[in-house]
Amino acid sequence: MSFNIGENIGPYRIIEQLGQGGMATVYKAYHAALDRYVALKVLHPAFHQDQSFTARFQREARVVARLEHPNIVPVYDYSEHENRPYLVMKYIEGDTLKARLNKGPLTSKEIENVVNSVGSALAFAHKQGVLHRDIKPSNVMIALDGIMYLADFGLARIAEAGESTMSSDSIMGTPQYISPEQAMGKKDLDAGTDIYSFGVMLYEMVVGQVPFSADTPFSIIHDHIYTPLPLPMKINPKVPESVQLVLLKALAKDRIDRYETVEELMAAFKDAWTQAGVPMQGTAITMRPAALKAAKTEDQVKSVAGETVAAKAPKKKRSPWMWVGVGIVGILCCLVAFVAVRNNRLNQPPQSTAVVSTDVPPSELPDTPLPSSGDASPQPTVGVAPVDDLSPEITAARELVNKNTGDPLAHLQLSLAFWDAKQVRQSMEELAQAANLAGPDNKEFFLKAADEFRSREAWIAAAGMYLRLVPIYQNEGMPADVENNFHEAVYKASEQKDMPLFVFFERIDSASLPLGYVSRGRYALYNGKLSEAKLQLANAQKIKPDQYENFLLQAEIEFKTGSQTDARNILLSLSSDLGAPEWIRFMAENYLASMK
Numbered sequence: 001m002s003f004n005i006g007e008n009i010g011p012y013r014i015i016e017q018l019g020q021g022g023m024a025t026v027y028k029a030y031h032a033a034l035d036r037y038v039a040l041k042v043l044h045p046a047f048h049q050d051q052s053f054t055a056r057f058q059r060e061a062r063v064v065a066r067l068e069h070p071n072i073v074p075v076y077d078y079s080e081h082e083n084r085p086y087l088v089m090k091y092i093e094g095d096t097l098k099a100r101l102n103k104g105p106l107t108s109k110e111i112e113n114v115v116n117s118v119g120s121a122l123a124f125a126h127k128q129g130v131l132h133r134d135i136k137p138s139n140v141m142i143a144l145d146g147i148m149y150l151a152d153f154g155l156a157r158i159a160e161a162g163e164s165t166m167s168s169d170s171i172m173g174t175p176q177y178i179s180p181e182q183a184m185g186k187k188d189l190d191a192g193t194d195i196y197s198f199g200v201m202l203y204e205m206v207v208g209q210v211p212f213s214a215d216t217p218f219s220i221i222h223d224h225i226y227t228p229l230p231l232p233m234k235i236n237p238k239v240p241e242s243v244q245l246v247l248l249k250a251l252a253k254d255r256i257d258r259y260e261t262v263e264e265l266m267a268a269f270k271d272a273w274t275q276a277g278v279p280m281q282g283t284a285i286t287m288r289p290a291a292l293k294a295a296k297t298e299d300q301v302k303s304v305a306g307e308t309v310a311a312k313a314p315k316k317k318r319s320p321w322m323w324v325g326v327g328i329v330g331i332l333c334c335l336v337a338f339v340a341v342r343n344n345r346l347n348q349p350p351q352s353t354a355v356v357s358t359d360v361p362p363s364e365l366p367d368t369p370l371p372s373s374g375d376a377s378p379q380p381t382v383g384v385a386p387v388d389d390l391s392p393e394i395t396a397a398r399e400l401v402n403k404n405t406g407d408p409l410a411h412l413q414l415s416l417a418f419w420d421a422k423q424v425r426q427s428m429e430e431l432a433q434a435a436n437l438a439g440p441d442n443k444e445f446f447l448k449a450a451d452e453f454r455s456r457e458a459w460i461a462a463a464g465m466y467l468r469l470v471p472i473y474q475n476e477g478m479p480a481d482v483e484n485n486f487h488e489a490v491y492k493a494s495e496q497k498d499m500p501l502f503v504f505f506e507r508i509d510s511a512s513l514p515l516g517y518v519s520r521g522r523y524a525l526y527n528g529k530l531s532e533a534k535l536q537l538a539n540a541q542k543i544k545p546d547q548y549e550n551f552l553l554q555a556e557i558e559f560k561t562g563s564q565t566d567a568r569n570i571l572l573s574l575s576s577d578l579g580a581p582e583w584i585r586f587m588a589e590n591y592l593a594s595m596k
Contacts, residue, residue, distance in 0.1 A: 003027055003042060009081045012040060012088065028091060037091040038076060042084055057085050064153050067128060071121040073141065073151045094144050098137035101204070111205055112270075114140070117148035119266040122198060125153060126191045126262060133189065135197035136177040137204070175220035176200065176210045180253050183221040192255030195265055199250030199258075202269060206239055207232045211251065216432060216464075218501030225253070240276030243269070393417040408438035408445055412452070419458055428502055431461055435468060443472050447482070454485060459493035460502050466490070467503065470511040488583045490515060491549055494522040514544035521553055525560060533557055548574070548584050555591065568595060 003025075007014045012029035018039065019026045027040040043057075061078035068074065077088035097114065100106070106114070118140060125132065132139075132153055141149040179196035181189060204210045211230050212223035229251050232239040246268045252258045259265040390398075397414035404410040411434035418427035431449065438445040450465035466486035469478065478486070490508055493499050500523070509516035521536030534557060540550050551570055558567035574580055574588035 003040070003081070003084075009040065009086070010079055012038060014040070029088075031088075039089045039091045040086050041089060042081075042086040061087060063130065067125055067130060067153055069121055069124045071117040071147070071149055072125065072153060073149045090149075092141045092143050092149055094142045096138050097140035097142060097148070097201075100142060101137055105208065106205055111273075113146070113148055114201070114205065115266055115269060118150055118198065118201070119262050121150040122194055123262040123266075126194070131189060131191065132194050132197075133182070134174065134177075135194055135201060136174050137201060138174075175217045175224075176213060178221065178224055179255070180225045181255060183224050190255070191261060192258050195250060195258050195262060196255070198262065198265065199247060203232065203247050203251065206243060206247075207236045209235065214432060216428065216502045217504060218498070219429065219432065221501075240272065242272035242276050246272045391417065391421045394421055394423075406437060408434040408442070409448075410434075411437060412445070412449055415461075416452055416456075419453070419456060419461070427458075428461065431464070435465070440468075441472055443469065446472070450485065450489070454489055457492075459489050460496060460499050462489040463493045463499075463508075464503050467507045467511060470507075484581050484583070486511070487515060487549065487581070490519050491522065491552070494519040495526040497527060499523060514540040514547050515549065517543070518547070518549045518553055522556070525553070525556060530557070530560065548577075548580050552584055552587060555588070559591075559595070564595065568592065571595075 003009055003014050005014055005016060009029065011033055012031055015028045015030055015037070017025065018028050024041045024043050027042065029038050029040045030036075031038050058078065061075065065075040065078075073092065074090045075087055076090065079086060079088075100110070118135070122132065122135070130153060132150070134152060135150075139151045141151050143149065175183075177197045177200045179193040182193055200210060212220050212227065214220050214223070229248060232244045232247055233241060246265070249268070250258055250265050259268065394414070394417045397410070397417040400410045401407075401414050411430050415427045415430035415434060418424075418430060434449070435446070446465050446468045450462050450469065453459075453462040453465060463486070466482070466489055469482065469486070473479075473482070493503065505516060505520060508519055517536045517540035521533045521540065524530075524532035524536060533553075537550060537553050537557065540547060540553075544550070551574055555567045555570040555574070558564070558570065571588040571592050575585050575592060577585070580588075
């Protein structure tokens with residue numbers, strides 16, 4: 001249930017919706033008594049399903065409300081409206097740092113502002129014992145007067161305390177900025193995790209891109225854990241070596257190798273920046289005149305562009321050290337990476353915010369196996385093909401790729417060859433590369449890729465390709481047959497444990513929110529969380545009660561809970577409903593056959 005424009009929520013009148021994320025919807029509201037606008041962050045309905053959540057919510061809201069700092073978005077109030085808890089925060093008119101970065105490189109002054117503002121806010125919070133866990137440019141607000149604010153401390157802290165039916169994956173940090181220990185699901189987080197995420201932001205500002213970016217969350221998370229940091233100077237030669245060294249330390253895989261405090265990182269970054277005396281990507285820093293440098297001794301200082309710069313004797317230019325090239329990670333690493341992130345379950349729509357990793361609880365379900373759907377073929381496990389045991393199809397496809405490196409169809413052929421050889425990870429990586437080469441508007445490619453994987457019952461890959469078609473069909477509308485195949489792929493993929501590693505649940509939400517709820521519910525059902533499955537189904541039923549997938553999931557839940565008569569009645573109704581999609585009737589018939 002959402003708040004309506006014009007509705008009064010306590011003393012606050014809803015003016016407009018500002019945005020929606022994985023844990024909350026944000027509204028602009030007017031507080032008449034104080035004659036000011038505020039931002040209402042209304043938490044997701046799933047939170048109040050936990051009976052003890054309200055008490056924890058109030059306790060943790062008090063904690064974040066005490067974070068009074070000029071660069072932290074202040075929390076004014078907290079309350080509930082019709083069982084929907086909400087926070088009242090300062091309304092900041094402006095834009096996010098992410099939006100600013102999208103417009104082009106930052107100036108020297110803007111980088112300085114980010115370092116000082118975000119750094120001091122983080123340092124203050126850490127001294128109060130509060131971690132943020134989701135440092136990223138979209139959580140940095142830039143007001144019209146230029147003041148920067150770090151947002152969403154409240155949600156990070158509140159989510160940490162909860163055991164609500166909101167899944168841990170919904171509060172998993174944005175993959176591009178997540179620390180290795182977060183990605184591995186460690187619970188003993190400390191300041192080092194925020195330092196790493198802050199370091200990713202610094203890397204992005206001076207290099208021009210984030211260090212790790214891929215088409216699937218699995219690939220990004222894997223890179224944060226295992227792949228050496230791409231050398232800033234290798235990507236952008238304008239980055240000074242002294243700045244590169246700071247970034248390498250801030251983004252060390254092992255947190256004990258990073259800076260101990262945010263203050264140390266800030267000081268090291270600013271010192272490296274000012275001492276380099278060379279332009280950095282997109283900044284207003286200029287080379288200091290040679291005459292000026294010659295006239296200064298080591299301990300003399302001068303103000304340059306508002307910064308204190310120590311003029312030191314010229315240093316010998318050191319050759320940048322290089323990481324040893326890393327090959328494809330073996331099956332052991334893949335399995336470790338999978339275990340590391342498997343605790344992160346079921347995103348809530350539509351965008352993730354903070355990071356809290358929890359251990360997988362014991363299964364709430366009885367040991368009754370679900371009946372076979374009749375068409376869910378065993379999925380190949382993630383692995384790496386031995387170099388000397390490649391199939392002729394893979395060899396031929398590789399030769400085709402070597403001859404046509406920029407051809408997405410060649411890479412698609414290789415991806416399919418890997419899939420047929422049961423090498424899932426290589427298949428998905430080639431598919432991601434093919435999709436990137438195809439570009440976002442290549443309808444023919446994505447239709448072909450989706451149909452090829454659907455014909456192989458490779459539901460995760462097929463779902464990913466159909467999701468690529470959603471924005472393409474945004475204006476003209478998706479054809480009925482394509483939409484039907486899309487729903488089938490998403491529904492069937494949702495029973496597989498590694499689905500969240502390759503398909504963002506948020507992308508499903510953007511195409512169909514009720515389907516997103518159903519996919520979460522089915523994922524929960526097949527991964528031992530019955531209460532979560534029921535909750536997600538209820539959410540889908542509220543939005544679109546006549547959705548056929550709802551009834552099919554209901555039948556699966558009823559069977560799992562031992563209500564076989566109810567399950568059979570639902571399945572009989574679906575199998576005889578000529579208006580139902582063929583794949584749903586087929587699944588219902590196969591379930592019925594399995595129950596005899």
